[in-house]
Amino acid sequence: MYQLAMGTRIRRSPYFEATQAEGVTAFSTYNRMYMPTSYGDPEAEYWRLIEGVSMWDVAVERQIELSGPDAGVLAQALIPRMMDRCKVGQGRYVPICDHDGVLINGPIALQLAEARYWLSIADSDLVLWARAIAAERRLDVQVFEAQIAPLAVQGPKAEDVIASLFGDWARDIKLFWFQETEVDGIHLYLARSGWSKQGGFELYLSDPTQGVHLWNLVKEAGAPCGIGPGAPNQSERVESGRRSYGADTDSLSTPFEVRMSRFVDLDAPDDAVGIGALRDIASRGAARHQLGVLLPEGPMLPRYDSWFTLTRDMEVVGKITSAAWSPRLKRNIGMALVSTDCAPGDTAQALLTEGPVDVQFVELPFL
Amino acid sequence: MYQLAMGTRIRRSPYFEATQAEGVTAFSTYNRMYMPTSYGDPEAEYWRLIEGVSMWDVAVERQIELSGPDAGVLAQALIPRMMDRCKVGQGRYVPICDHDGVLINGPIALQLAEARYWLSIADSDLVLWARAIAAERRLDVQVFEAQIAPLAVQGPKAEDVIASLFGDWARDIKLFWFQETEVDGIHLYLARSGWSKQGGFELYLSDPTQGVHLWNLVKEAGAPCGIGPGAPNQSERVESGRRSYGADTDSLSTPFEVRMSRFVDLDAPDDAVGIGALRDIASRGAARHQLGVLLPEGPMLPRYDSWFTLTRDMEVVGKITSAAWSPRLKRNIGMALVSTDCAPGDTAQALLTEGPVDVQFVELPFL
16 A cells, blocks of 8 residues: 655545545545545445445545537537437536547536536546647637536435435436526535446536535435445445546547447537548448456455456467456456457466466446 | 556556666656655765756656658647748747637657657646647658666766766766767667756667666666765756746646747747747736745655645635745745746745645746
């Protein structure tokens, strides 16, 4: 275990003091912000997410705002989906690709108003990309990182907590849709969204001085349901087959490789960045795809922090991109990016630090 | 102190195992890679840099390569300096700005060949920016992150170490110039460069499998000079007034605010991104500038990890962007971004976590 060096280059969340008070023990960084990853009891944090309700500082989900007369034109230029089918109040999971069709982010795009969008981004500087496209196309639009800090409430009891805090109307919010609202004088957008498959909501806080206040309101409302602190959970994420941009994608990954084909509209307008390349790739087929891997049965392996090569008959066929212990499956599992020659049921060798081990490919998700 | 959570989203350096063997204790992240920041003895690491020689894993300095027929056109489009004055084998410190003249990175631009450049970047995804500009302008150029891992040798005895390893010819390399060479079969570029004011070199390794080998060669060559491991040093950096992109700049900073005016050529071509905005800002003058701050005398304060507001007569005049204990000045010092109404000699109040304290502005650098 290494210490995290802290400095001004990487930013603090508005919930930072609240997470300190909860006993946060570990952080990663994401979009140049500190992201809590553990409160010292991984087992409890996992089961709270799976069976109860957990609250997470995910202020690192930065919102890239597009606003102004050409905001819709820019959104459509950036996103290879038909954006005219998106409605105000709706969010959609979208791939963002470069001109070669390579994934450079995978945000939720939220339409706030006729000419105002947020891209709730994964870990890359999409603001630079969007600003370059806007300026080079001479669009009349502002592109900036909005000072918005999401707080996630995740798990099967999340809806009860949110309903007790905001009212039963919140139960009717559909997946990825959102509603502008307030609680105890704190302005926010309430969205059904989150970095887990266990269901839940995200509270998009707009006043950073209210972070601790909002945290404590959610904590109080969640107390009857046994709410506690948590973070995006590696075990749950791999079990659920949820890709993490930058971990499960590399500098060549297209949406088709990582099970995002259904989020690409090949009939998107010709001036959507990358659409031509995506049509070509779709017609000839991707060379790699994403599968699950079952690691050998046995005790929990160390947390993997680098990609591991996969071979078959001495030839490299791909790599394990994320791995974790699954408390529900009681074994080590992973996600892999491999040649389309590899199919579920096939076996391969994984070159782990501890030595080579046999693995089996399976369909994703595991659970 | 918090633990660093590690995973596949943030990448390891080719020197990772070597730094483990040296006893690395802390990391930050930079360009989505783990960057060693301490080996557990900050005092020794500081004095080794100031009086001896130190070796650093700075693989996080990623090289964005521009290559192909239009590489020079793209370099000039990205950089508001006259790039036709740059020569093959030469590096230059350059600001990179968006279309509004706001700094988005501050790399060293190295010209490797007539139509091949590296931008040795600070901590932002310049590859996305450069790729967007290139594609939207339909330039015939490849833009990608090259698999290059710099190893820095810094301090007054660095030249002796490098000369003993490569030969006395290396003593003639001028600041920011570089030479393609090899050592013990390892191909690399040797540059006089580095993240300190104490002088030194950077070894740009191109084969990541040779990281530990190269580390050990440098360690052995440096043994007679007492070389030891280190990292970019916050105390030395603040004493030397060296800005860190993202720490000492914010989302509004232009080159003129942070003492980079001499790196902008206002007569750069009209199609250089941001040049029009930079000419406007230059003619009306920047609203903020960068000064040093002397914090009250007394013991070493905790390492600051967030910006602190500066006020004068109850009005906000700016913020302390970096702070550190200076072992040579034996006091706490900082760098500040403040209104141009503030001048060296003036005093202000800094709203630290511990409470407000009086500070005095001074010229940068301190040493």
